[in-house]
Amino acid sequence: MRVVIAEDSVLLREGLVRLLDDAGIETVATVGDGPGLPPVVAEHRPDLAIVDVRMPPSFTDEGLRAALAARERVPGTPILVLSQYVEERYATDLIGGGAEGVGYLLKERVSEVGEFIDAVRRIAAGGTVIDPEVIGQLLGRRRTGDPLEALTPREREVLALMAEGRSNGAIAAHLVVTEGAVEKHISNIFAKLGLQPAQGGHRRVMAVLTYLGHRDR
C-alpha cells in the first residue's frame, strides 16, 4: 500500500512516515503545503493521501481545498484529512464530494496507533471514517421538531457509530449486541428520519451525514 502525506510540520510528517512504515505501509511522497498536493497525487497515484487541514500558504483550510482539488485531478483517490480541531462544516464539505474513501479525524487519533492504521486501511479500501467528535457535534445540535428527538437513546448510539463509518459487525461488537439487532435498529432509524434505506457502508454514511449536515440549512 502506497500513501502520500501533506503536512507542514516536519516533526509530525516524519512521525507519520515511521508509524506507517512500522505497519508496512510505504510513503511514496511528502509535501509541506496545499498547492503541492494535487500534482504529487497525479504523479504517484497513491492508494491514499493523508492531508493536514491547516497548511501554508494561507494557514486556513488550505489542506481541505487541496484534498478536494487532488480528488478532482485523480477521481476516486482516497483521502484522510487530519485536523487539530474537528469542525462539522469541514466534514460536510469533504463528504460533499462523495463519501467513498474519505476520512476526517482529529490529529491526536494518530497516537492510538492500532486504531489509526485500521482507519487508514479502511479508507484506502473505499470506506468512510468520520471522527466521533464530528458526529457528536452534528448530533448535539438539536432543533425544535427535530426528527432526531424521536430516536431512542440506543438508536442514537447506533446512528453515531454508523455515521463514523463503522460496519454492522463493528457496531454490534461495540455495543455488545447481535448483528441482527443492529440491522433492526438501523432500519428503524432510517424509517424515523425518512431516509431511503441505503445498502453498502459508504452510501449509508453519506445518507446519514448529509442528513445531519443539512437538516438545518
Place this chain on the structure above:
Amino acid sequence: MSALSITRRGTVATGAWRPARMLGSSLTWTSAVYLGLSFFFGLAYFIGLVVGIAVSGALTIIWIGFPLLVLMMLAWRAAAMMERRLVGLAFGVRIRDPYRPLPKGANPFPKLKAMVFDPATWKDLIYLALRFPIGLVEFLASVLMWALTGTLLFLPLIVAIGGGTEVNVGVVSYWAGNPLQALPMSVIGAALLVGAVYVTRTMAIAHALYATFLLGPNASQAENRELRAKTEHLRASRARGVDAVEFERRRIERDLHDGAQQRLLAVAMDIGRARAKLDNDPEGARDLIEQAHAGTREAIQELRDLARGIYPAILTDRGLDPALSGLAGRAPVPVEVTVDLPERPPAAVESIAYFIVAESLANIAKYAEATRATVRVAREDSWVVVEIIDDGVGGAVVRPDGGLAGLADRAATIDGMVIVDSPPGGPTIVRADLPCSW
C-alpha cells in the same frame, strides 16, 4: 449669507434685490404670509408654554406634575420641529434638527434623560418664548404696511365699488370722490409696494437668522462638544480594551500553567519512572507507559480547547455560522442557532460576537440549569445584534471581574454594548449590539 443653508429654491437672503424680481419671487409672498400670521403663532406658543409650565409646575406637588412637564417638553420640541419646517417653507432656509441622537431601545427613560440634557431642547424653548414679542413686532409692521399699501394701490377699485372714500394717514387726509381722483394714490401705493417688499424681505432675513441661531445646530460649539465627548469616550474604551486584553492574557497564562504544563510534567515523571523500571519490572513499566500515553492525550485535548478558546480557526476560515454551530454542538444543552447576515462583518466584530456566544453558553452550562438555549445573530441597520436566550433559573449578574464584564469591555473597544437581562426565575437574555460598517 453663509449662516443660512439653502434649499433648492434659494432663500430670502439669496437672489437679486431688484423690485421686479422680488415681486415675482414666491419667497416674498410666503415670507409675507408667515410674518403676517407671526403674532398668532407667537401668542399660541406663549400661552401654551406659560399655562402648561405653570400648571404642571404647580402640580409637581403631587406626582402628576412630572409627567405633565415631560409632556410639555415633548410638545415644545414638536412645536420647534414644526417651526423648522414652517421657516423652511416660508423663507427657503433649511434648518436641520440639532438634537443629539437618542439612545436605542424601547425603554423611554434614557431617551427622556437625553432630551433633558440636550441643549437644543432648551434653545427650542427660548425660540418659542421669544416668538411672541418678535412675532408681535413682525405682525404689526406687516399688517400696517400691507393694509396701507393695499388700500392706496387698489383705491380706484375701492372707490368704484364703494363710492367716495377718505384716506387718512397721520395728519394728511385725501378725499377721492371717483376712481380717477383715486389714481394718484395708486401711484403712491405702487411706490409703497416696492418699499413693503424690501421691508418684508429684510424682516424675513432677520427672522431666518434668529431661527437658524436658536433652532439650528451651532456649528463650532457642537463640533467642539462632540469632539470632546468623542475623545473622552475613546479614552475610556481604549482603557477598557487594554484591561480586557490584559485580563485575557492572564487567563491564558493561568490555563497553560494549571493545565497542560502540569499534565506534561506528570507525563515526563511517568516516563522517567517507566525507564527506571524497564529492566526489573517490565509489567509495571508497561502500566506507566500506558498512563503516560493517556496523560499526553489529555494534555493535547486541553491545549486544543485552550487554543480554540483563544481564537477558533473555523471563524477565520468560514465565519460565524459554522463557528457558532460548532459551539452549539459542543454545548451540554440543545442550542438553536440562527445566523442571518447578508455578508461577513469585519473580523473584530466576528470575533467579539463569537466570544460573547461562547462565554454565554459556558455560563449557561455552569449556572443556568437550563434545558435549552437559542442564539440569534442578525443585522439590524448598521448593527450586528447577538442574542443568547436560555430558559434557566436567571439571576445572572455582571461581576466586575467576571467573563461577561470582560466581554462588555471588549465590545466597548469597537463601540458596542452588552446588555444582560436576567430576572430571578429566568429567562436570561444576553444581548450585544455591535456597530458594523460594511
